[in-house]
Amino acid sequence: MTTFYAIHSTKLPQSLIHVRKNTNLSIYSKRNCPQNPTYQTTPLLHCSEATIFSTAVKEEENANMKIQATLKNTEKYSKELEIAVRAVHVACLICKKVQENLVVSSNEQVQSKDDNSPVTIADWSVQAIISCLLSEAFGSEHVDIVAEEDVQALSMTGASGILEAVVRTVNESLSESLRFGLKCPLEDLGAKEVLAAISKCNSTRYNQGRVWVLDPVDGTLGFVRGDQYAIALALIDDGEPVLGVLGCPNYPLKKEWLSYNHGYQRILSKQGSPLSESPDRGCVLYAKRGTGKAWMQPLLNYDKKFVWPNSARQIQVSSIDNPALATMCEPVEKANSSHSFTAGLAHSVGLRNQPLRVYSMVKYAAIARGDAEIFMKFARAGYKEKIWDHAAGVVIIEEAGGVVTDAGGNQLNFSRGIYLEGLDRGIIACAGSKLHEKIIRAVDASWNSSSL
Numbered sequence: 001m002t003t004f005y006a007i008h009s010t011k012l013p014q015s016l017i018h019v020r021k022n023t024n025l026s027i028y029s030k031r032n033c034p035q036n037p038t039y040q041t042t043p044l045l046h047c048s049e050a051t052i053f054s055t056a057v058k059e060e061e062n063a064n065m066k067i068q069a070t071l072k073n074t075e076k077y078s079k080e081l082e083i084a085v086r087a088v089h090v091a092c093l094i095c096k097k098v099q100e101n102l103v104v105s106s107n108e109q110v111q112s113k114d115d116n117s118p119v120t121i122a123d124w125s126v127q128a129i130i131s132c133l134l135s136e137a138f139g140s141e142h143v144d145i146v147a148e149e150d151v152q153a154l155s156m157t158g159a160s161g162i163l164e165a166v167v168r169t170v171n172e173s174l175s176e177s178l179r180f181g182l183k184c185p186l187e188d189l190g191a192k193e194v195l196a197a198i199s200k201c202n203s204t205r206y207n208q209g210r211v212w213v214l215d216p217v218d219g220t221l222g223f224v225r226g227d228q229y230a231i232a233l234a235l236i237d238d239g240e241p242v243l244g245v246l247g248c249p250n251y252p253l254k255k256e257w258l259s260y261n262h263g264y265q266r267i268l269s270k271q272g273s274p275l276s277e278s279p280d281r282g283c284v285l286y287a288k289r290g291t292g293k294a295w296m297q298p299l300l301n302y303d304k305k306f307v308w309p310n311s312a313r314q315i316q317v318s319s320i321d322n323p324a325l326a327t328m329c330e331p332v333e334k335a336n337s338s339h340s341f342t343a344g345l346a347h348s349v350g351l352r353n354q355p356l357r358v359y360s361m362v363k364y365a366a367i368a369r370g371d372a373e374i375f376m377k378f379a380r381a382g383y384k385e386k387i388w389d390h391a392a393g394v395v396i397i398e399e400a401g402g403v404v405t406d407a408g409g410n411q412l413n414f415s416r417g418i419y420l421e422g423l424d425r426g427i428i429a430c431a432g433s434k435l436h437e438k439i440i441r442a443v444d445a446s447w448n449s450s451s452l
């Protein structure tokens with residue numbers, strides 16, 4: 001004789017599955033089972049409307065697998081994210097100190113690289129600190145990193161003063177990292193070890209397994225001018241950015257202070273307050289791919305109020321999709337992105353607000369936080385965008401609900417080396433797909449008549 005059991009198809013208790021696995025009973029499920037609890041063990045005589053139990057079991061198993069996968073996903077990279085966020089906090093705090101010194105003292109700590117771009121003790125120190133903290137947390141042999149700086153200029157004979165300053169800064173910062181619950185070397189590092197930590201960041205494993213991507217100071221020009229800059233750390237797994245952490249030590253917590261048309265420093269000095277006493281500023285943004293969530297923590301100070309873990313609040317892109325109300329941000333330097341091209345685009349799309357010119361990946365942060373709606377960068381022909389200038393920002397904007405592509409609407413490719421290979425014209429990040437489509441169409445319409 002066949003015995004039927006009525007069960008609620010999607011809420012199948014484990015005990016019933018157990019029965020099925022250990023007996024030869026044919027069990028059926030009936031979707032609209034009127035009984036409460038969700039199943040009954042009374043034999044069902046009218047089972048024509050019931051769906052076959054195996055389907056219900058499948059559903060349950062699939063649901064379980066989904067839950068397991070979600071759990072696994074939640075756990076996946078969680079230690080990496082935790083360490084990366086803490087390490088970026090440490091880096092932000094040391095950068096603030098270095099920047100305050102730079103702004104009040106002479107500029108001898110600023111060096112020029114071969115391409116005439118600036119590099120400072122903060123760039124090298126942050127690279128050494130993050131390299132070291134990741135190695136301490138995960139074991140040096142398990143950590144692949146690629147980062148912007150090398151030790152060429154730092155190892156030159158004339159640079160011994162700078163190297164000394166870097167070593168001092170690194171050790172000071174590493175000992176402070178204990179307050180964030182991070183592991184750090186037991187003893188102070190010597191110059192050789194600091195140079196080794198910086199040199200370690202030259203991995204070439206871009207599309208096999210995990211590689212950390214770091215821009216120790218993005219927007220070094222902004223940094224030396226006492227303005228905006230960012231510390232950008234991302235984790236790429238099999239060529240895909242999966243974690244993004246952006247430290248923005250000067251990003252005001254309130255949007256209205258982010259007005260760069262007159263220069264950040266000048267705004268502060270107009271108010272008569274030096275950088276160190278300026279309004280609440282400094283935050284760390286982060287996101288994990290696939291979660292649909294992005295977060296922001298205020299930057300801590302090493303004062304009485306210092307408490308770790310820090311509080312985080314969820315951030316989201318702006319809901320504005322009307323170009324007339326949208327704000328576009330772009331690089332400060334004309335040499336880094338054509339202001340005339342974006343001005344033409346802005347006009348053709350109907351943007352009315354003044355562009356927000358901000359140094360560094362703080363632009364990505366502004367979109368993710370909902371403080372601006374569009375970010376565009378069109379470098380001159382021949383310039384190749386680097387992965388560390390974008391990876392962290394892309395994860396954060398996308399998880400905050402935004403869209404980032406090249407000007408052809410393609411996803412950025414982080415798997416082919418230190419450059420964003422195959423990039424079509426420029427980078428476009430928007431708060432939503434409606435704005436994004438409009439910008440992409442406008443680029444196509446005006447590209448051929450441009451001089452880019």
Ligand SMILES: Nc1ncnc2c1ncn2[C@@H]1O[C@H](COP(=O)(O)OS(=O)(=O)O)[C@@H](OP(=O)(O)O)[C@H]1O
Binds near residue numbers: 117217335359360383
């Ligand atoms: N010529 C040229 N064209 C385009 N991009 C360039 C160029 N030179 C440099 N860079 C890279 O731009 C990074 C800074 O970008 P920003 O958007 O912050 O530009 S700006 O400083 O606001 O003008 C900057 O990052 P950092 O070196 O980390 O500051 C560079 O990687």
Ligand SMILES: [Mg+2]
Binds near residue numbers: 388
């Ligand atoms: Mg950079």
Ligand SMILES: [Mg+2]
Binds near residue numbers: 123148215216220
């Ligand atoms: Mg940099």
Ligand SMILES: [Mg+2]
Binds near residue numbers: 117118148220
């Ligand atoms: Mg640089």
